[in-house]
Amino acid sequence: MSARDAIFRSIRNSLGVSGHEAPRIKAVADRLSEHPSGVLPRRGQLPAKERVALFMSMVEAAAGSVAPVDAIADVPAAVGAFLRQHDLPLAVRCGADAVLAAAPWAHEAALQVTTGPSDGRQLAAVSRAFAGVAETGTVVLTSGADNPTTLNFLPDNHIVVIEAKHIAGDYETVFARLRRTYGAGRLPRAVNLITGPSRSADIEQTLILGAHGPRRLHVIVVGKPGSRAGTRRPAAPR
Amino acid sequence: MTGAAPSPQFKRRAQAALADAELQRALRIVEVNFIARRSEAVERLPEFEALRDAARDIKNHTLTHLDLYLEEYERRVTEQGGQVHYAVTAEDARQIILDICRRLRANIATKGKTMVGEEIGLNEFLANFAVTPVETDLGEYIVQLRHEQPSHIIAPAVHLTKAQIAADFRRAHRHLPPERDLAEPEALLSEARAVLREKFLAADIGITGANFLVAETGTAIIVTNEGNGDLTQTLPKAHIVLASIEKLVPTLEDAAQLLRVLARSATGQEMAVYTTLATGPRRADDPDGPAEYHVVILDNGRSAMLGSPLRDMLRCIRCGACLNHCPVYHAVGGHAYGSVYPGPMGAVLTPSLIGIDKAAELPNASTFCGRCEDVCPVRIPLPRLMRFWREREFEQHLSPAGVRAGLRTWAFFAKRPRLYGLATGIAAPVLALIGRWRGRFRWLPLAGGWTRHRDFPSPQGATFQARWKRR
Numbered sequence: 057m058s059a060r061d062a063i064f065r066s067i068r069n070s071l072g073v074s075g076h077e078a079p080r081i082k083a084v085a086d087r088l089s090e091h092p093s094g095v096l097p098r099r100g101q102l103p104a105k106e107r108v109a110l111f112m113s114m115v116e117a118a119a120g121s122v123a124p125v126d127a128i129a130d131v132p133a134a135v136g137a138f139l140r141q142h143d144l145p146l147a148v149r150c151g152a153d154a155v156l157a158a159a160p161w162a163h164e165a166a167l168q169v170t171t172g173p174s175d176g177r178q179l180a181a182v183s184r185a186f187a188g189v190a191e192t193g194t195v196v197l198t199s200g201a202d203n204p205t206t207l208n209f210l211p212d213n214h215i216v217v218i219e220a221k222h223i224a225g226d227y228e229t230v231f232a233r234l235r236r237t238y239g240a241g242r243l244p245r246a247v248n249l250i251t252g253p254s255r256s257a258d259i260e261q262t263l264i265l266g267a268h269g270p271r272r273l274h275v276i277v278v279g280k281p282g283s284r285a286g287t288r289r290p291a292a293p294r
Numbered sequence: 295m296t297g298a299a300p301s302p303q304f305k306r307r308a309q310a311a312l313a314d315a316e317l318q319r320a321l322r323i324v325e326v327n328f329i330a331r332r333s334e335a336v337e338r339l340p341e342f343e344a345l346r347d348a349a350r351d352i353k354n355h356t357l358t359h360l361d362l363y364l365e366e367y368e369r370r371v372t373e374q375g376g377q378v379h380y381a382v383t384a385e386d387a388r389q390i391i392l393d394i395c396r397r398l399r400a401n402i403a404t405k406g407k408t409m410v411g412e413e414i415g416l417n418e419f420l421a422n423f424a425v426t427p428v429e430t431d432l433g434e435y436i437v438q439l440r441h442e443q444p445s446h447i448i449a450p451a452v453h454l455t456k457a458q459i460a461a462d463f464r465r466a467h468r469h470l471p472p473e474r475d476l477a478e479p480e481a482l483l484s485e486a487r488a489v490l491r492e493k494f495l496a497a498d499i500g501i502t503g504a505n506f507l508v509a510e511t512g513t514a515i516i517v518t519n520e521g522n523g524d525l526t527q528t529l530p531k532a533h534i535v536l537a538s539i540e541k542l543v544p545t546l547e548d549a550a551q552l553l554r555v556l557a558r559s560a561t562g563q564e565m566a567v568y569t570t571l572a573t574g575p576r577r578a579d580d581p582d583g584p585a586e587y588h589v590v591i592l593d594n595g596r597s598a599m600l601g602s603p604l605r606d607m608l609r610c611i612r613c614g615a616c617l618n619h620c621p622v623y624h625a626v627g628g629h630a631y632g633s634v635y636p637g638p639m640g641a642v643l644t645p646s647l648i649g650i651d652k653a654a655e656l657p658n659a660s661t662f663c664g665r666c667e668d669v670c671p672v673r674i675p676l677p678r679l680m681r682f683w684r685e686r687e688f689e690q691h692l693s694p695a696g697v698r699a700g701l702r703t704w705a706f707f708a709k710r711p712r713l714y715g716l717a718t719g720i721a722a723p724v725l726a727l728i729g730r731w732r733g734r735f736r737w738l739p740l741a742g743g744w745t746r747h748r749d750f751p752s753p754q755g756a757t758f759q760a761r762w763k764r765r
Contacts, residue, residue, distance in 0.1 A: 058380070059379075059380040059381060059382045059386055060380040062380075062382050062593075063380050063382060063539065063591070063593045063597055064361055064364070064365075066593065066597035066598060067360050067361045067364070067539070067597045067600060068361050069597075069601065070597055070598060070599075070600035070601025070602075071358060071360070071361070071600060071601065072601075073361070075361050075362065080359055080362060081362065083359060084359050084362040084363060084366070084544070087355075087544045087545065088366065088509065088510050088544060088545060091510065091544075091545040091546065091547045091548075092547060093547050094345075094348045094352070094547060094548070094550075094551045095341050095344045095345050095348050095551065095554075096341075097339060097340075097341045097345075097554070098340070098341070099339070114564070117564075118564070118565075118567070151581070172581060173581040173582040175495075176491065176494075176495055191564075192564045192565040193564075194565055194569075199577075199580060199582075199583060200577070200579060200580060201579045201580065201581055204580075204581045204582045205524070205528050205582050205583060206528060206529070206582045208524070209521050209524050209525050209528065210525070226550075227546075227550040227553075228547055228550060231546040231547060231550070234546075241370060241510055241511055242374075242511065242573075243511045243513055243571060243573045244573070244577070245572070245573055245574055245575070245576060245577050245580055245583050246528070246570060246571065246572055246573075246583065247570070247571035247573075248524070248568065248569075248570050248571075249565070249568070249569040249570070249571075250567065250568060251563075251564070251565040251566070251567050251568075251569075252567050253567070254519070254520055254521040254567060254568075255519050255520065255567060256432045256433075256483060256519060256520050257449070257519070257561070258431070258432040258433035258436065258449060258450070258451050258452075259432070259451070259456050259459055259479040259482055259483065260320070260323060260455060260456050260479060261323045261324075261327045261449070261452070262456075262479045264479055264480055264483050266483070266487070267432060267483060267487065267519065267520035267521060267522065268430065268487060268490065268491070268494075268520045268521040268522040268525055269520065269521025269524065269525070269567075269568065270521075
């Protein structure tokens with residue numbers, strides 16, 4: 057008997073079932089297709105404007121920093137401002153994300169933008185979040201050529217661009233959007249829910265930022281909540 | 295029943311722990327920090343108690359349908375190009391992992407924190423076969439350098455002071471200048487970060503545990519604060535997930551309910567920094583991620599627990615809240631338990647994994663104060679399950695002779711209420727009289743084990759039964 061068979065047989069023995077009981081099969085199929093939500097904290101159930109405000113304050117509570125801007129066109133300047141504020145070289149790496157690519161990077165003439173995954177030698181990366189969760193100030197990033205996963209972890213400084221319209225109250229709203237985007241039962245290789253910069257408290261319970269991942273997490277929130285500013289066409293480069 | 299029946303092993307370790315001044319200093323931090331942080335996080339979330347109920351119900355539902363969810367999970371992993379391996383025993387799991395390492399000619403395997411990895415003794419095994427395991431969680435890295443086991447399931451090095459860790463780093467990192475300053479935790483962390491960054495980039499295989507396996511999508515979820523688990527699973531050629539059967543949950547929504555109680559119960563955070571959903575290997579257009587994705591599903595006695603009163607224990611999500619709130623853990627730390635899983639959860643789980651005959655001391659290392667059950671996010675009745683093991687121990691005549699004699703004496707009186715009332719009616723006032731000056735005893739005949747480390751309160755006069763009658 058294979059190990060697989062042995063384990064299934066032992067589970068079924070313990071439960072006193074055969075695995076063919078129709079009501080059990082139905083209960084499982086129903087739960088998988090209906091995926092009930094359970095208890096949703098009231099904290100995140102807010103109108104758009106308050107929801108975005110909660111998101112920003114929760115990012116800061118998790119030791120991240122936040123910069124609200126009006127449009128994608130303002131992202132390069134916000135990236136430059138963050139790098140200058142921390143005396144970092146004016147260089148970032150990002151993926152092939154079309155929204156980020158369409159930003160007028162030429163407006164930040166001194167800023168060097170390279171594309172591709174990180175090999176550990178970059179000091180700063182820019183990613184575009186799939187979504188945000190106001191309840192805990194969490195950004196949700198999905199893997200792929202648009203936003204390579206290594207950018208989330210290897211560079212010391214991680215700058216995440218998120219459109220205000222993609223900030224949800226709770227994780228469940230984001231899961232629903234993932235299903236619409238990738239199909240039911242499917243996910244991209246990695247979905248990273250990130251709440252603040254990397255940290256450790258393993259030495260005498262002293263909290264220190266920058267354990268193995270980024271020391272800084274900077275979130276640029278694009279657009280006024282509830283408006284369509286997040287998708288406004290970038291200003292034409294001169 | 296003062297200090298009922300700990301075997302010489304636990305007793306000896308506990309006594310050594312109580313006499314270890316550095317350990318006692320380190321442990322005080324557990325008691326103060328973890329408890330306060332959890333209670334603040336709970337206060338900030340009015341729905342916390344309702345979420346605990348939901349978490350318990352999700353785990354119960356999953357356990358009663360475990361065979362079906364496991365099938366669905368396997369189907370989804372396979373569909374995404376991953377491979378599921380089944381291991382009945384710890385030995386099976388070790389061998390499966392070694393086979394993958396050999397096929398890929400792996401020299402270095404980085405590891406995210408995995409308690410199941412500790413349970414199966416993976417590091418020692420791999421090292422014997424020329425695969426170097428590198429723990430990457432800071433606390434796990436520190437205890438690996440010391441050739442120790444973690445002393446806490448979420449804070450492996452909580453038993454150590456920064457001075458001890460600095461000494462270990464000087465011993466292990468000989469390529470660095472000996473005069474460097476390692477006085478502060480920041481310096482220690484930077485050094486570990488730099489050393490481990492090299493390992494991350496050099497690793498052939500990354501091994502992580504899983505906090506949850508999601509049947510709906512074939513996903514393994516890991517929860518970390520450092521980001522080490524992510525570098526472990528993203529950079530090497532292959533990612534191996536090592537998880538036991540009870541990690542399964544049905545859907546992403548179910549995982550979200552459990553995540554809401556996990557970090558709050560563990561560290562008092564609203565959410566851990568990195569919650570990562572990993573599903574299968576690198577996709578066709580992915581510029582990064584592992585080319586191979588393996589899941590090793592371990593049973594190691596759990597499917598048998600499913601059919602016993604210990605089923606409740608399989609709800610455990612390894613948050614560590616029961617350790618953090620346990621007065622015995624506060625006093626002696628994790629190593630005194632002598633098992634991979636310390637504290638109340640370990641006192642229940644360890645006898646299930648290795649047999650009550652080898653672990654009878656553990657369910658006795660409890661005062662039954664009940665705080666563990668009060669804070670358990672999935673409402674496991676830990677004291678009841680420890681009592682279950684004590685009963686098995688007594689039935690199987692594993693308890694020491696002194697304890698059995700003591701219990702028999704007590705039972706003799708307890709079954710004869712009038713005699714019991716008479717005996718205690720004499721003893722209580724006599725003790726009260728002798729102890730009235732201090733209100734406590736520093737020493738009592740036959741109770742030296744108790745009075746060596748704490749005073750025995752003197753009775754207030756009449757017995758409980760006598761006072762009850764007067765009401």
